[in-house]
Amino acid sequence: MGRYVVRRLVQMVPVFIGSTLLIFLMVNVMGDPVAGLCGDRQCDPATAARLRQEFGLDQPVWRQYLTYMGNVFTGDFGTAFNGQEVTELMSTAFPVTLRLTIVAICFEILIGVTLGVLTGLRRGRPVDTGVLLLTLVVVSVPTFVTGLLLQLWLGVQWGWIRPSVSPAAPFGELLLPGLVLASVSLAYVTRLTRTSIAENRRSDYVRTAVAKGLPRRRVVTRHLLRNSLIPVVTFVGADIGFLMGGAIVTERIFNIHGVGYQLYQGIVRQNTQTVVGFVTVLVLVFLLCNLVVDLLYAVLDPRIRYA
Amino acid sequence: MRAASYARWAAGAMAVALATTACGGGADAGEGGAVLSSSWTDPQNPLEPANTNEVQGGKVLSMIFRGLKQYDPKTGEAKNMVAERIETSDSQHYTITLKDGWTFSDGEKVTAKSFVDAWNYGASLENNQKNAYFFSYIEGYDQVHPEQGGQRAKTMSGLKVVDERTFTVTLSQKFSGFPDTLGYNAFVPLPRAFYQDHAGWLARPVGNGPYTVQAYTRGSEMRLVRWDAYAGPDAARNDGVTLKVYTDNNTAYTDLMAGNLDLVDDVPAQQLKNVRADLDGRYLNTPAGIIQTLSFPHYDKRWTGPGADKVRKGLSRAIDREQITRTIFQGTRTPATDWTSPVLGAEGGYKAGLCGQWCEYDAAAARKLIEEGGGLPGGQVKITYNADTGSHKLWVDAVCNSINNALDDDKACVGNPIGTFADFRGKSTTQKLAGPFRAGWQMDYPLTQNFLQPLYYTNASSNDGKWSSKEFDRLVDRANAETDPAQAVKLFQQAEEVVRDEMAAIPLWYQNGSAGWSERLSDVTLNPFSVPVYEQIKVG
Numbered sequence: 055m056g057r058y059v060v061r062r063l064v065q066m067v068p069v070f071i072g073s074t075l076l077i078f079l080m081v082n083v084m085g086d087p088v089a090g091l092c093g094d095r096q097c098d099p100a101t102a103a104r105l106r107q108e109f110g111l112d113q114p115v116w117r118q119y120l121t122y123m124g125n126v127f128t129g130d131f132g133t134a135f136n137g138q139e140v141t142e143l144m145s146t147a148f149p150v151t152l153r154l155t156i157v158a159i160c161f162e163i164l165i166g167v168t169l170g171v172l173t174g175l176r177r178g179r180p181v182d183t184g185v186l187l188l189t190l191v192v193v194s195v196p197t198f199v200t201g202l203l204l205q206l207w208l209g210v211q212w213g214w215i216r217p218s219v220s221p222a223a224p225f226g227e228l229l230l231p232g233l234v235l236a237s238v239s240l241a242y243v244t245r246l247t248r249t250s251i252a253e254n255r256r257s258d259y260v261r262t263a264v265a266k267g268l269p270r271r272r273v274v275t276r277h278l279l280r281n282s283l284i285p286v287v288t289f290v291g292a293d294i295g296f297l298m299g300g301a302i303v304t305e306r307i308f309n310i311h312g313v314g315y316q317l318y319q320g321i322v323r324q325n326t327q328t329v330v331g332f333v334t335v336l337v338l339v340f341l342l343c344n345l346v347v348d349l350l351y352a353v354l355d356p357r358i359r360y361a
Numbered sequence: 362m363r364a365a366s367y368a369r370w371a372a373g374a375m376a377v378a379l380a381t382t383a384c385g386g387g388a389d390a391g392e393g394g395a396v397l398s399s400s401w402t403d404p405q406n407p408l409e410p411a412n413t414n415e416v417q418g419g420k421v422l423s424m425i426f427r428g429l430k431q432y433d434p435k436t437g438e439a440k441n442m443v444a445e446r447i448e449t450s451d452s453q454h455y456t457i458t459l460k461d462g463w464t465f466s467d468g469e470k471v472t473a474k475s476f477v478d479a480w481n482y483g484a485s486l487e488n489n490q491k492n493a494y495f496f497s498y499i500e501g502y503d504q505v506h507p508e509q510g511g512q513r514a515k516t517m518s519g520l521k522v523v524d525e526r527t528f529t530v531t532l533s534q535k536f537s538g539f540p541d542t543l544g545y546n547a548f549v550p551l552p553r554a555f556y557q558d559h560a561g562w563l564a565r566p567v568g569n570g571p572y573t574v575q576a577y578t579r580g581s582e583m584r585l586v587r588w589d590a591y592a593g594p595d596a597a598r599n600d601g602v603t604l605k606v607y608t609d610n611n612t613a614y615t616d617l618m619a620g621n622l623d624l625v626d627d628v629p630a631q632q633l634k635n636v637r638a639d640l641d642g643r644y645l646n647t648p649a650g651i652i653q654t655l656s657f658p659h660y661d662k663r664w665t666g667p668g669a670d671k672v673r674k675g676l677s678r679a680i681d682r683e684q685i686t687r688t689i690f691q692g693t694r695t696p697a698t699d700w701t702s703p704v705l706g707a708e709g710g711y712k713a714g715l716c717g718q719w720c721e722y723d724a725a726a727a728r729k730l731i732e733e734g735g736g737l738p739g740g741q742v743k744i745t746y747n748a749d750t751g752s753h754k755l756w757v758d759a760v761c762n763s764i765n766n767a768l769d770d771d772k773a774c775v776g777n778p779i780g781t782f783a784d785f786r787g788k789s790t791t792q793k794l795a796g797p798f799r800a801g802w803q804m805d806y807p808l809t810q811n812f813l814q815p816l817y818y819t820n821a822s823s824n825d826g827k828w829s830s831k832e833f834d835r836l837v838d839r840a841n842a843e844t845d846p847a848q849a850v851k852l853f854q855q856a857e858e859v860v861r862d863e864m865a866a867i868p869l870w871y872q873n874g875s876a877g878w879s880e881r882l883s884d885v886t887l888n889p890f891s892v893p894v895y896e897q898i899k900v901g
Contacts, residue, residue: 090783137407217615221581309612324783
């Protein structure tokens with residue numbers, strides 16, 4: 055197990071370097087960011103030259119990348135164009151997005167798995183058909199439509215919630231955005247769980263458990279659910295990384311100042327330091343999530359052993 | 362039965378969840394007395410006066426600073442604020458006397474030195490100030506901000522402190538409009554704290570304006586409160602303003618409708634149709650000092666040869682401005698008939714109809730002109746614009762449609778979007794564009810000079826198309842040296858006629874500023890820079 059983890063961690067190094075290099079090059083190809091700093095006016099050449107020098111933009115790309123990576127390993131992610139340290143941006147943005155992700159994942163697991171078990175156990179009944187139809191609707195409607203509609207109804211028409219999230223972004227205010235963010239994945243989780251449960255219900259070990267005279271609740275939770283959750287765990291694990299970085303749309307709708315907001319602003323302002331810094335951290339999150347998911351496999355399914 | 366209980370549980374959980382959020386939110390729009398909340402976006406640059414070149418940072422500066430002059434929110438006229446008088450006999454040597462009694466909110470007196478030091482700081486190359494060129498008229502600027510090589514002097518030789526309330530300014534050339542430029546944010550005075558504890562000052566700026574910064578969380582919120590010891594005549598009529606950063610102006614608008622926000626100064630284009638009904642008349646749409654034009658690559662031979670001006674005029678006549686402003690912008694823009702802006706007023710140099718027939722839509726005339734000019738270069742024009750902000754795609758497509766219809770050719774004009782503003786600016790400032798491109802101009806100060814010189818003077822800072830005319834340059838030089846404002850305006854208009862005769866750029870429309878507000882507010886107005894006049898707003 056320990057060796058497996060170490061091997062996986064070592065494998066992360068080339069992936070990490072490759073992905074950051076790619077992002078670095080992509081942002082670089084977008085052109086000269088200094089040109090956008092002076093509005094509809096040309097920066098005077100002397101100031102522009104100094105700015106380029108300050109941000110290291112006068113160096114060849116490979117050297118910029120090396121300097122950047124060197125700094126990253128000492129914990130210095132550079133400075134955004136508005137004079138703020140990127141690490142400072144991260145320290146405000148990541149907790150917010152993390153809270154949003156936690157809310158979303160909770161919704162996915164709580165509602166998704168519950169509905170999945172419910173429908174899996176009652177295949178073909180009206181409940182099953184109803185939920186299936188509902189998930190179909192949720193999956194096919196884009197997030198921004200759900201988000202804007204819910205915001206308009208709950209926030210403006212009925213006045214139940216405030217349409218935007220305050221800068222502090224406490225859990226209470228993130229419930230609706232979290233639900234919107236989770237909606238599509240939630241539908242997938244429901245369907246995954248449902249199929250898995252329905253399949254395993256007919257398996258030998260469940261029949262044995264029932265024959266042993268175990269109470270129904272125990273059969274479902276201990277035997278049926280635990281084995282049926284393996285594909286769901288994979289999905290949810292990958293989703294964490296996805297939600298952390300992919301919340302740009304939801305964050306915009308509800309004015310959440312998280313990772314998506316910083317990334318969007320970084321891209322629009324062509325701020326290499328911000329974009330590469332945030333993406334670097336996201337890559338790490340994604341890699342770690344994958345590792346944890348793989349390890350969880352072994353916990354859920356004793357047949358899987360890592361050496 | 363189990364299914365039913367599950368469903369009940371789920372419904373209950375949802376209700377609880379929504380109830381908690383409801384408790385957490387709402388009702389704090391009016392935190393503590395007559396404080397109003399207003400939409401904002403994160404300023405692009407650090408909030409130094411000479412480094413702020415966009416509206417959002419300028420908004421804050423105009424609340425916490427007062428300069429020598431202040432532009433009247435209604436007329437745009439530059440009136441003395443901190444200055445008692447600004448005197449000159451030759452439009453080149455100025456003596457500036459300050460009023461007594463002005464202080465910064467940290468107690469420091471506003472003296473002649475506060476101005477001179479601030480201007481030297483702003484001009485100095487090593488401080489990387491993006492508005493440094495505003496000081497370029499002052500003698501000695503070329504020493505503190507040389508175009509090449511290092512800085513050769515610490516201070517500009519043209520600035521001299523005479524006594525605590527007097528200083529003199531020597532310009533490197535005659536410029537009669539100079540006093541009128543002094544209302545611009547780059548010219549405000551700075552307290553000593555700015556230099557001594559720079560990081561601390563940026564975290565919580567200190568100025569001499571009607572508001573002081575109470576708390577500033579970068580990237581999300583700034584709380585400004587009324588400064589009771591403010592010395593000027595325009596003290597705030599509310600207790601404070603909270604600026605909230607919004608990523609998307611649609612969300613700000615939704616928040617306004619839900620009662621969580623008091624003021625938006627950027628009504629999203631998609632909402633323009635409903636805004637009057639939504640806000641029950643609490644909506645304002647007034648001219649701002651912004652003009653949109655189409656600029657041409659005058660460095661490209663195909664656009665400069667004989668007859669090219671006819672092609673440009675033909676294109677201008679092929680654009681149905683009336684229809685586009687009505688249908689796409691819902692009247693928030695007005696067809697342009699000159700190269701300045703109506704906010705200048707007739708006395709200030711705005712001349713409606715200066716463009717004459719060349720800005721009037723006439724398909725037949727357009728076809729004829731383009732034919733006479735030798736046809737479109739390459740048979741097609743590509744209008745380049747940045748697709749990330751504003752509604753540029755909408756109007757560029759509309760302009761192309763109009764041109765295609767007028768010329769009866771489906772391929773005469775196409776849009777050429779560029780992903781980001783920075784990339785677009787990078788390409789246009791380095792002369793990489795081969796066809797006409799979007800050019801917008803928001804005035805820095807309400808002078809005709811500001812609409813003409815930076816855009817059309819040979820090698821001027823915003824002359825991206827590299828248009829050049831000796832006649833135009835000569836007229837502008839003469840106008841700048843002219844001491845009589847009326848005479849100067851006349852010369853500027855003659856220069857503008859040169860722009861027209863060569864159709865250096867096609868004027869499209871004047872842009873309005875818009876604002877919507879909640880029932881709590883009254884006396885909401887926008888100044889000519891499309892920024893709300895916060896100090897005049899009454900709450901409750």
